[in-house]
Amino acid sequence: MKFTTEGLIIKSTNIGESDRVVVVLTKDRGLMSAFVSDARKPKSKNSAATALLSYSSLTVTQSKDTNRITESEVIEAFFDLSSDIMKLGLAQYICELCLGIVPYDDESEDFLRLCLNSLHFIAKDKKDLYAVKALTELRLMVIAGFMPDLVGCRECGTDQDFPLFLDLTGGDMLCNTCKANMETHGAFAELDKTTFAAMRHIVYSDFERLYAFTLPPENARYLSFVTERFVMSQTERKYKTLEFFHSLEVSRLP
Ligand SMILES: [Zn+2]
Incomplete structure (x- = not known):
């Protein structure tokens, strides 16, 4: 099966002498792992578009459980990220x-x-x-x-009694007064x-x-x-x- 998708390369791992395995954050199929043959050869047509942080259009051939990127084109390379x-x-x-x-x-x-x-x-x-x-x-x-639930204090509902306290595990909040008046864990x-x-x-x-x-x-x-x-x-x-x-x-x- 062959399909085309767009995605951001969020992981790129070198395999063997010249190949690459990438993980792509795609638009329509979540994360996708894919193999890119000869991606690191000097004249590779898929090198730039499968490099880390490239946003690219990708043509993928799927057989059994393996995805192979056969054609690719850079949409945005975010070159300015490398400046700093x-x-x-x-x-x-x-x-x-x-x-x-x-x-x-x-x-x-x-x-x-x-x-x-x-x-x-x-x-x-x-x-x-x-x-x-x-x-x-x-x-x-x-x-x-x-x-997180940032509507108001989970005990009394207020969002005005500062400081408020975000419960990092529970994801909700306590106000200053309620936090002072109760025993809290976490x-x-x-x-x-x-x-x-x-x-x-x-x-x-x-x-x-x-x-x-x-x-x-x-x-x-x-x-x-x-x-x-x-x-x-x-x-x-x-x-x-x-x-x-x-x-x-x-x-x-x-
Ligand atoms: Zn409260």
Whole structure:
């Protein structure tokens, strides 16, 4: 069987002398693993379109359980990501997140649309890096079915008694008074007014308005700290690429 799809290459592994195995975040069939013969030969016609972080049109031949990419064309290569190692690090972390949460063989257009938009914002410096990181982490969680409940305190319903506390495991919140008056277990993240407003926007807004918010750099950084803890708590794992991203921060300290 032969079919054509579009997708973002989120993992690329060299096999043997010149071949490659890739994982693609496709538009219409979830994650897809595929083999690319001779992808690393100098004159390979499939080299660029099957490289990590390329968004490409792919022709795939399927036999038994094996997919082979036989023809390909780059739609967007996100070259500007390579201009800055932190941008590249963040892009790779987004790929690793998707590898862990996007299903194989299922509808995946929302995941792909979010990733492509975020990569575009990162590549073109259109938004604070930490704001894009937080937005992508939190919205990926929403699409994957880990949507936090940010309506109000789970005990009394208020959304005005700050700081609010996000229960990182349960995904709901307690207000300042209720948290002080009860014995709580597990990990909570403190949400000031600005962080809470940004999180609500990311969780509840239409996709068309998703990137339309601004935060001062220190708030974006704190938001990113919260969303990252939420991701790790919900997916119950650590991410090598995230550790790499944070190791780059250390080298940038003034
Ligand atoms: Zn309360």
